[in-house]
Amino acid sequence: MPFFTKTSLSLLAFFFFFGSVTGAQPQDWTQQVIKQADRSFDFKTVPQGTKSEHRFEIYNPCAEKLHIADVSASCTCVTPYLLDEKAELQTYENTAVVAHFHTEGLEGLKSSTITVVIDKPQYAEIQLHVQGNIRSDISITPNEIRFGSVKQGQGSERTITVVYTGNSANWRIVDFDSPNKNITAEIIETKSEGPRNISSRIRVKLAADTPRGEINERLNLVSNDIDSRRELPILVTATVGKVLTVTPQTLFLGFLNPGEVSRDGPFAQIRGTEPFKITKIECDDPNIEFDFEPNPTAPATRLYRIPVVFKNPSEGSPQLNKEDGTLHAVVKIETDDPTLKASFNVTAKVIDPAN
Numbered sequence: 001m002p003f004f005t006k007t008s009l010s011l012l013a014f015f016f017f018f019g020s021v022t023g024a025q026p027q028d029w030t031q032q033v034i035k036q037a038d039r040s041f042d043f044k045t046v047p048q049g050t051k052s053e054h055r056f057e058i059y060n061p062c063a064e065k066l067h068i069a070d071v072s073a074s075c076t077c078v079t080p081y082l083l084d085e086k087a088e089l090q091t092y093e094n095t096a097v098v099a100h101f102h103t104e105g106l107e108g109l110k111s112s113t114i115t116v117v118i119d120k121p122q123y124a125e126i127q128l129h130v131q132g133n134i135r136s137d138i139s140i141t142p143n144e145i146r147f148g149s150v151k152q153g154q155g156s157e158r159t160i161t162v163v164y165t166g167n168s169a170n171w172r173i174v175d176f177d178s179p180n181k182n183i184t185a186e187i188i189e190t191k192s193e194g195p196r197n198i199s200s201r202i203r204v205k206l207a208a209d210t211p212r213g214e215i216n217e218r219l220n221l222v223s224n225d226i227d228s229r230r231e232l233p234i235l236v237t238a239t240v241g242k243v244l245t246v247t248p249q250t251l252f253l254g255f256l257n258p259g260e261v262s263r264d265g266p267f268a269q270i271r272g273t274e275p276f277k278i279t280k281i282e283c284d285d286p287n288i289e290f291d292f293e294p295n296p297t298a299p300a301t302r303l304y305r306i307p308v309v310f311k312n313p314s315e316g317s318p319q320l321n322k323e324d325g326t327l328h329a330v331v332k333i334e335t336d337d338p339t340l341k342a343s344f345n346v347t348a349k350v351i352d353p354a355n
Contacts, residue, residue, distance in 0.1 A: 030124050032061040043101050043132030045229040047162075051144040052101040053235070056128050058116070060089035063255070063349075067120035068095075075112035077102050078130055090266075091252035092347065099130045107136040135229060137166035144235040145219065147206050149273065152241030155208035159188070160234070162221065164198040173200050175222035182210040183219055183236055204236070212241035212339070243273045244335070244342040251308055253327075253348040259314040267307045268344050270333060275300035277336040285319040285329040287311045288346055300336070310348050325350040 034056060041054045060066035066089045071080045083096040097116055111131035118124045140162050147156045164171045169192070176185040188201040204219065218233040247269045253262040270278070277300045281290050291307035308331070316322055319329040327348040334341055 029061070030118075030126055032059065033066070033118070033124075034058055034126060034128075039127065040129040041099070043130065043233070045232060046101065046103050046132045046134050047138040047140050047232055047234075048103050048105075048107065048134055048136045049143055050103055050140050050233075051235055052103060052132065052233070054099045054101070054130065055083065055096040056099065056114075058089070058095050058097060060091060060093050062121050063091060063252075064121040065090060066118060068116060069119040070117040071097055071114065072117075073099075073112045073114050075110065077106055077110040078112035078114065080114045080128075090248060092250035092345075093248040097128065099128070101130065101132055103132075103134050106134050109133045133229065135232075137164060138232065139163045139165075140221075140232070140234055144237070145204050147215075147236070147238035150206060150210070150238055150240050152210075152212050153208055155210065156206045156238070158204050160202050160204060162200045162202060162232075164200075165196050167196070169198075170224070171198055172224050173202065173221050174224050177220040177222060177231070178217060178236070180215065180217045180236075182207040183215075183217060185219060185221075206238055206240075210238075210240050213243055214239055239273055241273075242276065242337060242340050244276070244333070244340060245271050246333075246342050246344040247271070248344070250345040250347060253308065253310050253346065255349045255351055256310070256312050258312065258350055258352070260312055262308075262310040262312070262348060267305045268331070270304040270306060270342060272302045272335075272340070275302050276340060278304055278333060279336055280334040281306065281331065283329050283331045283346070285317055285327070285346075287313060287317045288329050288331065290331075308346060310346070312348070312350060320350060325352075 043052050046052050068082060068087045071082060073080050079100045079102065081098050083098055086095040089095055097114065099114060114128040116126040116128065140160055142160060145158050145160065147158060150156045162173060172190060173187060183206060185202055185204045188203050190200040192198050215236065215238040217236045219236050221232040221234065223230045223232060251266055251268055253266055256262060278294050280294060281292065287310060289309045289311060310327065317327065320327045327350065329346045330343055331346060332343045
């Protein structure tokens with residue numbers, strides 16, 4: 001199949017980005033923004049006052065910018081907001097709708113529908129669903145476990161207190177469970193201060209050999225309740241070691257004619273948890289260039305903006321698919337710390353100017 005013509009460009013943008021990637025019909029394009037299977041979340045049982053949040057990942061599959069005009073909830077028990085207040089997404093860029101589940105002063109089963117309104121590139125509404133059962137007879141202090149910044153190889157500990165004021169004199173925390181094997185917990189002591197006041201002090205540990213990176217997990221405290229309320233989740237967050245993040249993870253350079261150079265100065269943003277120096281940038285396509293030169297004498301910083309240009313030769317490019325005109329290249333970044341590296345993708349569409 002030859003490169004696309006200018007006259008077919010508008011149809012290409014519509015069908016390629018709204019349909020042909022996954023085989024969906026154009027009216028189903030929002031299934032690529034967020035899949036139906038990912039549009040609901042159950043917080044299950046949550047102790048009253050515990051911080052509870054869930055992220056619904058949002059992705060822009062479109063050739064044009066995607067703009068989120070509004071995010072609202074049907075119940076005051078949930079406050080939705082956009083991660084980093086990012087309402088506009090470039091092609092292939094991600095963000096998230098964060099659902100904050102209010103457990104303060106509430107009790108019992110609560111549910112809410114979150115409506116995400118998109119007004120560009122075309123109007124659409126996406127509904128997300130959350131629910132949870134709030135227990136008023138249990139409180140956890142603090143209401144989340146925040147390890148903060150942890151040096152790699154050192155690990156960390158935090159202590160929480162769980163107080164039960166229900167009707168069972170034999171109520172206890174009996175086990176712990178986390179999807180992250182580097183997060184463990186143990187009971188320090190349990191004591192009764194009356195028939196309706198049982199408290200447990202719990203030590204939560206982050207292992208010393210935890211790999212570098214961001215942690216955003218849930219630790220389940222498991223009680224001896226016999227019903228579905230026995231698992232009590234609490235948020236665990238940490239940043240282990242030096243970490244680099246790249247935004248966007250996929251940089252779209254637009255629609256280009258053969259031989260045309262990409263313009264408008266698209267750039268990738270490289271951010272570190274600690275100051276660092278970029279020592280090397282390389283790409284598997286030599287026609288991808290960067291308006292940035294590593295400078296070993298420059299001071300280290302936490303943020304770099306790297307402008308990216310595709311000097312698109314008429315005869316083609318190593319990472320350009322000549323059948324459909326799609327470019328997909330990978331950029332790799334090295335720093336003054338040999339263990340601290342990052343990468344991101346670069347894409348573009350080349351069209352035939354004939355006709």
